Amino acid sequence: MKALVVEKSLTKFGAAKVSSVFKDIVNPHFALRLSQIPEKKRPNENWVEVEPILSGICGSDISMLTGNSSRALEEFVSFPFVPGHEIVGIRRDTNKRVVIEAVLGCRTRGLELCNNCSKGFIDNCLRLNEGDIKAGLQTGYCNSTSGGWSEQLLAHESQLHELPEDITNSDAVLIEPLACAIHTVLRTPILASDRVVVYGCGTLGLLTISALKSLINPKEIIAVAKYPLQKEIALRFGADQVVSPDRVGPSVRRLTRSTVIGGTLSSGSDVVFDCIASSSSIAECIKITRPKGSIVLAGMPGNVKIDLTFLWQREINLLGAYTYGNESIDHLKIGVLDKQSNLKPNSFDLAIELAPKLKVGTLLTHTYDLAHYKEALDIALNSGSKGAIKVAFKPNLKQRLKTKKEEIN
Amino acid sequence: MTQRPGFVLDVDRSTPPTLFWHGEGWKLEKLPVGSRVIYAPEPKSPIKDPSRAIYEALENPIGDSKPLKDLMFSDMKLTIAFDDISLPLPPMQAPDIRQRVIETVLEIAAEVGVEDVVLIAALALHRRMTEPELRHALGNRVFDAFNPHGLLLQHDAEDLDGLEYIGKTEKGEDVEISKRAATSDLIVYVNINLVAMDGGHKSVATGLASYKSLKHHHNVATMLASKSFMDQHKSELHSSNWRMGRLLKKEGIKIFQIETTLNNNTFPSQFRFLEKREWEWDLRDRATYLSSKKALDNLPSNLKRSIFNSINSPHKMTSIQAGEVEEVHKITTENVYAQQMVSIEGQSDIVSFGLPYISPYNVNSVLNPILVACLGLGYFFNLYRGKPLVREGGVVILSHPTPYEFNPVHHPSYIDFFEDVLSVSTDPLYIQENFEESFATDPWYRHLYRTGNAYHGVHPFYMWYWCAHALEHVGKVIIVGGDVRAVKRLGFQRASTFRDALEMAQDTVGSNPSLTHFHIPPLAIADVS
Numbered sequence: 001m002k003a004l005v006v007e008k009s010l011t012k013f014g015a016a017k018v019s020s021v022f023k024d025i026v027n028p029h030f031a032l033r034l035s036q037i038p039e040k041k042r043p044n045e046n047w048v049e050v051e052p053i054l055s056g057i058c059g060s061d062i063s064m065l066t067g068n069s070s071r072a073l074e075e076f077v078s079f080p081f082v083p084g085h086e087i088v089g090i091r092r093d094t095n096k097r098v099v100i101e102a103v104l105g106c107r108t109r110g111l112e113l114c115n116n117c118s119k120g121f122i123d124n125c126l127r128l129n130e131g132d133i134k135a136g137l138q139t140g141y142c143n144s145t146s147g148g149w150s151e152q153l154l155a156h157e158s159q160l161h162e163l164p165e166d167i168t169n170s171d172a173v174l175i176e177p178l179a180c181a182i183h184t185v186l187r188t189p190i191l192a193s194d195r196v197v198v199y200g201c202g203t204l205g206l207l208t209i210s211a212l213k214s215l216i217n218p219k220e221i222i223a224v225a226k227y228p229l230q231k232e233i234a235l236r237f238g239a240d241q242v243v244s245p246d247r248v249g250p251s252v253r254r255l256t257r258s259t260v261i262g263g264t265l266s267s268g269s270d271v272v273f274d275c276i277a278s279s280s281s282i283a284e285c286i287k288i289t290r291p292k293g294s295i296v297l298a299g300m301p302g303n304v305k306i307d308l309t310f311l312w313q314r315e316i317n318l319l320g321a322y323t324y325g326n327e328s329i330d331h332l333k334i335g336v337l338d339k340q341s342n343l344k345p346n347s348f349d350l351a352i353e354l355a356p357k358l359k360v361g362t363l364l365t366h367t368y369d370l371a372h373y374k375e376a377l378d379i380a381l382n383s384g385s386k387g388a389i390k391v392a393f394k395p396n397l398k399q400r401l402k403t404k405k406e407e408i409n
Numbered sequence: 410m411t412q413r414p415g416f417v418l419d420v421d422r423s424t425p426p427t428l429f430w431h432g433e434g435w436k437l438e439k440l441p442v443g444s445r446v447i448y449a450p451e452p453k454s455p456i457k458d459p460s461r462a463i464y465e466a467l468e469n470p471i472g473d474s475k476p477l478k479d480l481m482f483s484d485m486k487l488t489i490a491f492d493d494i495s496l497p498l499p500p501m502q503a504p505d506i507r508q509r510v511i512e513t514v515l516e517i518a519a520e521v522g523v524e525d526v527v528l529i530a531a532l533a534l535h536r537r538m539t540e541p542e543l544r545h546a547l548g549n550r551v552f553d554a555f556n557p558h559g560l561l562l563q564h565d566a567e568d569l570d571g572l573e574y575i576g577k578t579e580k581g582e583d584v585e586i587s588k589r590a591a592t593s594d595l596i597v598y599v600n601i602n603l604v605a606m607d608g609g610h611k612s613v614a615t616g617l618a619s620y621k622s623l624k625h626h627h628n629v630a631t632m633l634a635s636k637s638f639m640d641q642h643k644s645e646l647h648s649s650n651w652r653m654g655r656l657l658k659k660e661g662i663k664i665f666q667i668e669t670t671l672n673n674n675t676f677p678s679q680f681r682f683l684e685k686r687e688w689e690w691d692l693r694d695r696a697t698y699l700s701s702k703k704a705l706d707n708l709p710s711n712l713k714r715s716i717f718n719s720i721n722s723p724h725k726m727t728s729i730q731a732g733e734v735e736e737v738h739k740i741t742t743e744n745v746y747a748q749q750m751v752s753i754e755g756q757s758d759i760v761s762f763g764l765p766y767i768s769p770y771n772v773n774s775v776l777n778p779i780l781v782a783c784l785g786l787g788y789f790f791n792l793y794r795g796k797p798l799v800r801e802g803g804v805v806i807l808s809h810p811t812p813y814e815f816n817p818v819h820h821p822s823y824i825d826f827f828e829d830v831l832s833v834s835t836d837p838l839y840i841q842e843n844f845e846e847s848f849a850t851d852p853w854y855r856h857l858y859r860t861g862n863a864y865h866g867v868h869p870f871y872m873w874y875w876c877a878h879a880l881e882h883v884g885k886v887i888i889v890g891g892d893v894r895a896v897k898r899l900g901f902q903r904a905s906t907f908r909d910a911l912e913m914a915q916d917t918v919g920s921n922p923s924l925t926h927f928h929i930p931p932l933a934i935a936d937v938s
Contacts, residue, residue, distance in 0.1 A: 243829070250825050259853045 002370050002395070003150030005035045006065070008079035031065050032083075032377075034370060040146045040154045043132045044110070047154045049092040050100065054173040054367065055148025056086030056392040057380040059202060060300045061140075065377065070302040077141045078134035084148025084393065085140030088172035091160060098160045099175045101348050102138040103323050104145070108156035109133055120326025120346065123183070138323070149370065151395050161352055170361030173392055174207070178360050179324035179351035181207035184273060184298040185215055186327045186347065187319050194218045194270035195255060197248065199285055201225035201234050202383065203363055203390045204298055205275035210358045212273075213238025215350075220255065222269070224248045227384040233363070245284070252288040264310050268293060277301035289316050296321050324348045363389040370395050412453050415751025415933055416686065418446040425687045427926055428698075429763030429907070431890060432776065432810045433713035434705040435683075435698075436763075438907045444924040445757065447798075448686055449933035452672040453748050455725030459506075463513045466667070466729040472736025477514065477665055480595050483522035488593040489514055490531045490564075490617060491546065494538050495769035496601040497671055498930075500545060502721040506669050508548035510599045510729070514667075515551065527589055528555050530563045531598070531616025533623065534858070534865035535770070536819050537563045542773070562589070566619045566865065567855050575660050578652040582625035587617040591662055600668040604792070604932060605639040605745045608668045609647065609738035610654025618653075620849055620867060625649055629837045632877040637791040639934050641742060654734060667731040668741040671724040673748055673931040678723075684931055710812065717766045718773050749934045753798065756937060758922035759914050760799035761907075762789045764809040765930060770864065770872070774816040778895040779823050779831075779872050781811045786886065787875025789927060795937040798925050802884040804914040808907065811891030811899075818862055822854045826869035827898060835900035837877040845870050884917040 042049065061083050063069040085102035105122035106113045109131025116124040129135035136142020139155065146153035163172055181204060190196060196218045198209050205223070212221055223239035225231045231242045243251045249265070252258075258265035268290035274281050277299030283306050285295045291314040298321045311318060324347035355361070365388045368376035373393070380391040418424065426437035427446055440446065456462045467477040474480075481487065491507045494500070511528070518526055528547070530538055543561065544552045555561040564587055565571055573591035575584040590596045590613065598612045615623060625631075626649035634645035641647045657664065676683045680701075682694035690698070705713055728744040730737045766776055768784040776784065785807040790797065799805060815824045830844045845867060848854065854866025880886075886901040887910045896903040904910035914922060927935065 247828050251829060253853060254825055254829070254847065254851060257852055259856055 001037060001039050001151040003035055003037050003082045003146065004032050004370055004373055005037065005080050005082055006031055007033075031067070032373065034373060037150075039152045040144070042154055043144065046110070046157050048157060048160060050087070050089040050098065050153050050155050050160075051092060051151060052084065052087050052089040052148045052153065052393075052395045053097070054088050054169050054364075054392045054394055055084040056173050056177065056390055057376065058086055058177065059204060062377070062381055063300055063302065066381070068302055069300060073137065076128045076135055076137045078136055078143035081136070081141055081143050082147035082150045082153070083140045084150070084153075085138045086173055086176040086392070087139070087148035087153070088163070088169050088175070089148075089153075091155075097163045097172070098155075099163060099172050099352070100139055100148075100155045101159045101161060101179075101324070102140060102176060103325070104128065104133065104136050104138055104142055104156075106131070107158045123323040123325040149373075149393050149395060161348070163352070167352075167356050168361050170364045171355045171359070172361075174203075174360040174363055174390065175348075175351045175355045177203050177390075178207050178211065178355055178358070179348040180204060180298070180321070181211045182215065182350050182354070183324040183327065183347040184208050184296055184321040185211045187296050187321045188271060188294040188317065190216045190218050190271055192216070192218060195220040195222065195252075197222045197224065197252060197269040197272040197285070197288060198234075198239070198275060199224045199248065199272060199281055200275035200299060201230035201242075202275065205273070206230070206233050206237055206363060206389065207360060208273050208275055208298060209234055209239050210237040210360065211354070214354060214358060222248070222251060222255065227387070229387050229389065230384060233389065237358075248284065249288055256290065263287065264314070265290075267291075270294075271296065273298050275299045277304075279304040279306055282306050286311050286314075286316060289314070291315060293317070294319060324351070364392060365389045366391040367394045369393070412451040415450040416448040417751065417753060418448065418686070420444040420446060425690075427928065428683070428687060429761075429808045429926075430765040430930070431763055431808050432812075433710065433717050433766045435702060436808075437687075437698075440926060441911070441924060444926060445753075446926045446928050447751055447753060447933060447935060448928050449673055449931040450748060450751065452674040452684075452725075452931075453727045455672055455727055456729070459509055459726050459729075460513070462726070462729050463510050466731040467513060467517065470665070470732030471730050471740060472733030474665065474732035477597070477731065478517050478521060480663070480665060481518055481521040481523050482594075483524070485523055485525065485594040486592065487518055487523050487526045487595055487597065488529060488587075488590045489526065489597045489599065490529045490590060490613065491599040492601050492607075492612075492616070493530045493532050493535050494542050494546070494772045495535060496607065497603045497722065497724055498767050498769060498772070499675070499720050499722045500772065501671070501724045503545065504548060505546050506601055506671075506726055507546045507599050508551065510667055510669065511547060511551055514597055514599070526560065528561045529587060529590065529617065531612065532564045532566070533616050533618060534566055534620065534868050534871075536858070536862045536864045539862060564617050565859055566623070567859050572619050575662070576656060578649075578656050580649075580652060582649060582653060583621050584614065584653045584656050585619040585622040586613060586657070590617050595663045595665060597665045597667065600666070600741075602668050602670050602741050602745055604749070605641070605742050605934065606644075606646075608666075608741055609641065609650065610734055611647065611650040612666065612734075613657060613664055614650045614653035620865070622653070624849075627871045627874065629841050629874050629877050632837075632874045633881060636878065637793050637797070639792055640794045651735075658734075664734055665731065666734040666737045667729065668737050669726050670728045670741060670744040670748065672727045674723050674725060675931040676722065677720065714766070714775065746934065749932055750794070750936050751933050752936045752938065753925070754938055756796055756798060756800040757803070757925040758800060758918035759804045759806060759911070759924045760790075760797075761806040761808070761924065761926045762929070764789070764807055770868070771816070771819070774819045775812065775814050776809070777815045777820060777823055777827070778811050778813065778892070778899055779827060779869050781807070781809050781888070781891070782899050782901075783872040783875050785809070786879035787872065789929065790879040791875075792927070792929070792933065793935045793937050797879075797882055798927060798935050798937055799883060801882055802917070804885045804887065804917050804922075805879065805883050806887045806889060806904075806907070806910045806914065808889040809891060811888055811895045813892045813895040819864060820869070821857055821863050822848055822851070822866040823864070823869040826873075831898050831900070837874050837880065840870065840873060885914065887913055
């Protein structure tokens with residue numbers, strides 16, 4: 001089968017890192033190659049073969065391919081692997097459409113459930129490099145399972161969510177990132193009276209805005225966006241105000257009626273979602289968060305260098321938000337969720353429920369065959385400036401033809 | 410030598426190119442044949458002995474007022490208020506008129522034995538003046554006598570303890586002014602009346618007022634009902650101030666008004682070509698123009714700015730009148746008109762202005778884009794009596810580089826207004842309804858206004874409201890040579906050259922439009938019939 005494969009090569013990652021500095025002219029494809037590889041064999045009967053229809057390119061994929069992500073997670077990755085963890089596909093045994101909950105927790109590994117997995121907190125699984133399959137945080141980082149950027153992959157039964165017919169493939173491929181956004185939003189209590197900043201309006205930022213609006217509906221959502229399309233969608237998804245990165249400080253100051261002391265605000269935003277998580281974005285988020293407020297790192301941070309003086313002095317909570325899973329009941333008792341008791345307290349389930357309602361598929365702006373992966377990655381790397389939001393591969397010609405036929409019928 | 414009156418030139422083939430101010434510089438434009446160019450009257454002869462004239466004015470008041478000396482008594486509370494840095498423009502060569510007048514007032518007070526004397530810079534919502542600026546306006550002697558003892562104040566419209574609520578006018582307008590002034594036995598207000606809008610009841614009712622009071626006439630409805638600010642009888646801005654001033658009088662607040670007028674001698678002799686009509690330029694004028702233009706074109710903007718900010722005008726006093734506010738102001742207005750009025754027949758399809766580097770609100774600072782709009786559409790457009798120079802639906806062409814640049818010390822709320830308000834709407838009424846209050850009551854702007862040298866948070870709104878009449882009247886505004894992003898944010902169009910601007914105007918006013926160029930400064934008022 002055809003697949004885009006990442007091999008462990010310091011030279012290639014190094015070259016990618018160097019090339020990413022000149023991202024407007026060089027693609028981050030050095031660490032990736034298009035190969036013919038054997039289809040993956042199921043470790044046991046709990047695994048299912050899946051043919052991806054669409055598989056998104058995530059910010060974390062780009063970060064990994066450009067050598068900008070931290071090497072701290074290398075122990076949780078098995079090389080060579082096929083990336084792609086935002087997947088809508090067809091399971092071969094039933095021919096049903098599914099989305100894949102990509103996290104590879106204890107259940108997928110055939111292990112007794114760890115303390116976290118037993119509570120449904122699969123995002124915090126403690127045994128990511130044990131069991132029936134090789135190490136891997138998620139599908140898309142594991143040698144045993146393959147990933148969405150291929151014509152075939154393996155998924156554990158527990159990872160699969162059969163899709164209702166009324167969900168389009170575009171909506172479906174955004175379910176996994178939407179689940180991340182919902183989890184992000186539920187990481188910290190937010191009151192209806194709160195002012196919230198969403199810093200960064202790539203896919204995750206925009207989905208965070210949408211999740212915030214639909215689940216919490218806080219008093220004010222301020223989106224920080226660089227590019228016109230991002231600004232337009234941020235408003236459509238529920239932001240009350242969209243500002244450029246250089247204007248976020250003054251805007252938050254004005255909205256919170258703060259004064260300025262030594263470059264920080266006397267008050268600030270109650271909660272800030274940093275959907276970029278770079279040194280500069282985290283530093284800016286600290287400046288605009290009120291004392292005892294919270295910053296949630298939704299983007300994937302790497303090695304960052306930040307002056308944390310004001311995080312300390314202002315007693316700001318800095319929280320991580322990784323993938324999805326069962327959510328804290330306390331957080332679910334707030335806002336709109338309180339009135340929707342039929343919804344399950346699991347962010348992935350919530351994402352499946354909400355994806356069509358929120359029309360998240362509108363974020364899918366570009367799709368490519370695997371053969372055009374260089375072009376796809378180039379667009380994904382420079383998505384904002386090139387008018388793109390979510391870029392995805394459509395790896396399976398067979399599935400595409402089938403979908404087309406169904407559409408015609 | 411008698412002054413020549415204002416002049417309207419009909420451009421023909423032999424007319425030399427016309428000088429346009431262009432920020433911190435200038436250029437020559439060849440205007441289409443048939444265009445009109447309005448030139449200000451030449452400077453009136455100044456008063457030969459200003460000190461004597463001041464003394465005589467205080468001794469011989471106008472209207473229902475005793476001489477200043479007779480209004481004073483030894484244990485009285487005397488407040489002397491004076492115009493701030495916004496007047497005159499450019500700042501005048503020392504000694505400033507304010508210094509001369511205040512020194513005379515203080516001499517009289519000393520003769521009477523008045524000890525409780527306080528000076529107040531009538532800032533309204535303008536920025537606080539710096540020490541050098543105060544020294545320039547008042548002279549070192551006055552400054553050193555009052556400032557070290559805390560007797561030289563700058564009006565603080567946000568000092569709740571320092572304000573006195575007087576009451577409401579018959580139209581429900583709140584009147585609230587400086588407590589020190591309101592509780593004084595006498596307020597002496599020292600004006601420099603550069604244009605007809607200045608002075609009268611506006612001096613105290615605006616200069617010493619709070620936001621609560623000012624907002625009754627500094628709003629869009631008032632601006633739209635003022636046609637123009639230079640014609641008191643057709644200016645709702647003045648009507649409101651007059652109602653307030655009369656309430657002050659009714660409530661027993663005594664004001665001794667001193668108003669002074671200046672001649673049109675605006676620029677130092679080395680720049681005399683700026684005040685001359687181009688066909689009268691001699692060899693020296695041409696050489697000065699060419700050499701200064703070449704030098705300015707090659708200088709960085711901050712250096713150009715510092716050069717222009719160092720210019721002190723050779724303005725000279727042409728009249729002084731003192732006494733009762735309204736009677737004084739009538740004569741002042743006549744004197745301003747006598748210096749500045751030019752009669753014009755009929756409106757034109759297009760009016761053009763070359764905007765200089767300075768406006769009342771950027772002395773020693775940057776003419777930011779909001780102030781560019783205000784100078785062109787708020788001030789220059791309103792320099793008329795009768796009808797605007799441009800017909801309804803016509804086009805205004807402004808020439809200015811309009812840099813995307815702000816002075817963060819002087820204009821902090823301007824930056825946020827430009828970025829966060831004008832990016833949402835340029836409609837003055839929408840802006841007033843949706844944004845004004847949050848800026849006006851913002852604690853950070855308030856802090857900077859009270860303790861730094863910042864204009865009040867609401868000030869950029871007022872600048873935009875000044876433009877409301879023009880924005881309602883004209884069909885298009887074009888800025889020649891403006892920064893693309895800044896002009897777009899203002900909601901105007903940008904042209905690279907004056908010729909391009911004329912072509913763009915034709916979309917609005919049709920082919921072969923009539924054009925009037927208002928050749929200011931030096932300042933003039935167009936009396937349009």
